[in-house]
Amino acid sequence: MRNRNHSARPSLGTHFMKLLAIAAFMALCAPWALAEDAATATRLEQRVHDFLVEQARPLGDSVSVAVQRSQARLPACEDPRPFLPRNNQRLYGRVAVGVHCSGDAPRTRYVQADVSVAVEHVVLARDIARGATLTPQDVTLERGLLEKLPRHAVRHIGDATGLVTTRALRAGTPLQDYQLRRQDLVKRGQTVSVIARGDGFQIRREARAMDNGAMGEQVRLRIANGELLQARVIGPKRLSVEF
Known part of the structure; x- marks a missing residue:
């Protein structure tokens, strides 16, 4: 009996040492794994950023994009390929982007981004009465952010002059297309x-x-x-x- 108990102790000690070795190895590898995750996330964000800048460029003079980083720990996304989830999707303000991830188990994830577009828009240069026909002297251009403008804001002076106002309008008001009708x-x-x-x-x-x-x-x-x-x-x- 004594001999059997004595022979079991080295086995327990060996097992304990193996566990310590595995823990030490994982601790050494963890920083590298974290660094790889950060690099992967940065690459995905850059792809989404560049994709949205290209998509929104025709809307205005300058585009800025802030990609929202997910707080969840997700599997690495190899070769991220962004796409728009819906046809005719709005490309300013808060925008959702799909990302195809390749690899052994291809998957799709979705990312949120804030897109800001600087544009020129038409503003009334003076008070205008209802039923007045707009002239070039009645309007001017100002710069603003597309995501903060009224949805029907008029962007070009040529789209306003010669049209008739459907209501009285105050100077400094962004002009909207439903406030106008053709003569x-x-x-x-x-x-x-x-x-x-x-x-x-x-x-x-x-x-x-x-x-x-x-x-x-x-x-x-x-x-x-x-x-x-x-x-x-x-x-x-x-x-x-x-x-």
């Missing part, structure tokens, strides 16, 4: 000139407009015999019908 070239009740065109013929006649209409809009007309037809506005008091 009516045809008024309801007016006598207008209609050109009817078809294969090898063209007829001009007069009619009475039943609606207001701006350039390119369809307007109802009543001709001399009382018949109603639709015609497209092509100029002041001028419309066209294609057959």
Whole structure:
């Protein structure tokens, strides 16, 4: 009995020493593993950053991107390839990006990023009354961040001048497209000139407009015999019908 107990002690001691060796090895390797994880995360973030800068570049003059680092410990992402999860996705403000990760077990993860885009936009240079036709002197350009502008902000002066305001507007207000309408070239009740065109013929006649209409809009007309037809506005008091 004594001999059997005595022979077991070296076995326990050997096992304990092996455990110490394994723990020491893991402690030595841990910094390298952490360094590799950090490098992988940095590479993924850089890929997402560059991808979003390229995607958002057409929106404005300058683009800045801040990628949100995940706090969860995730498997390494080999050869990260970013993509947009949805068609027609908004590319400014808080943006979600998918990342394909290759390797032995391919997977997809999702990353959040804040995208800021500097743009020029149209601002009223002075107070404007309802129903006024905007001129170049009524508007000016200012710089701002796209993610902080109204969703329907007008970006180019040419998209505002010549249009009519649908409400009174104050100086310094960012102009929005729903606050504007095209100028009516045809008024309801007016006598207008209609050109009817078809294969090898063209007829001009007069009619009475039943609606207001701006350039390119369809307007109802009543001709001399009382018949109603639709015609497209092509100029002041001028419309066209294609057959």
